[in-house]
Amino acid sequence: MSTRRETVRQALTGCTGFRSAQDLYADLRAGGSKIGLTTVYRALQALSDSGEVDVLRTDDGEAVYRACDSEAHHHHLVCRKCSTAVEIEGPAVEEWAAEVGARHGFTGVTHTVEVFGTCAECARS
């Protein structure tokens, strides 16, 4: 329950899209905070470890985070331009993944599923 971690969590909660550690650090500094970059990284690490935020990797390997509404397992529909994300569910996909894994004799099957596109907002401009 550190103050800094809470600061980072709130900064992230105020965003609709995925943000990188560097982004959040810049946001916080711009907002007057004296937080250090290392602390932002540590906070995000802790938050994602505890499952409070979701992480994914951009095409160029950068980690981006999001504070989602749902605590349950879900996926994302992410805008390629503004990175805004919508939480989505796909029961059929869950089953398919588990089934395909089992069929090939794999155990402890998990999956990553993300959908990308250009949101209506960005398509306009």
Next chain:
Amino acid sequence: MSTRRETVRQALTGCTGFRSAQDLYADLRAGGSKIGLTTVYRALQALSDSGEVDVLRTDDGEAVYRACDSEAHHHHLVCRKCSTAVEIEGPAVEEWAAEVGARHGFTGVTHTVEVFGTCAECARS
């Protein structure tokens, strides 16, 4: 049709799983090749640009490559331990992704889907 690119392609074709640029470089050097690391990166870049190899990112952001049999759109069932991969298909997933994107007003919808687990081979040991 450079010799080096062909060398890298073949090295990758001989693998069943996903391999990083660093891995391939080490393999090639161990096999007596005098290839440079930069060239391995360039070859992989070109091969993935032309769609001849598939790329994905490990949890820690490293890019890993695979020369797949299928040239068509497909996904992978990847072993968490040995990185061996099986090419899989999921028509239902394709449709679901497209539908979910459209429903939220997104255009140019694409998706990434990977399934992970421990293969039968690795589960044994």
Next chain:
DNA sequence: CCCCTTTTTGACAATCATTTTCATTTTCTC
């Protein structure tokens, strides 16, 4: 074959996100 242009190559330096280190500050507990 030889000369010249174009492409490819590779050693090395530069980037950039992320992690480590370590000394300082803050928070907790008694």
Next chain:
DNA sequence: GAGAAAATGAAAATGATTGTCAAAAAGGGG
């Protein structure tokens, strides 16, 4: 309030990936 434990942040270290640039290889006429 004192002392131990956890959190913080500045700066250095790491590690994958990319940029630079000069040398080497490949083509293509003549």
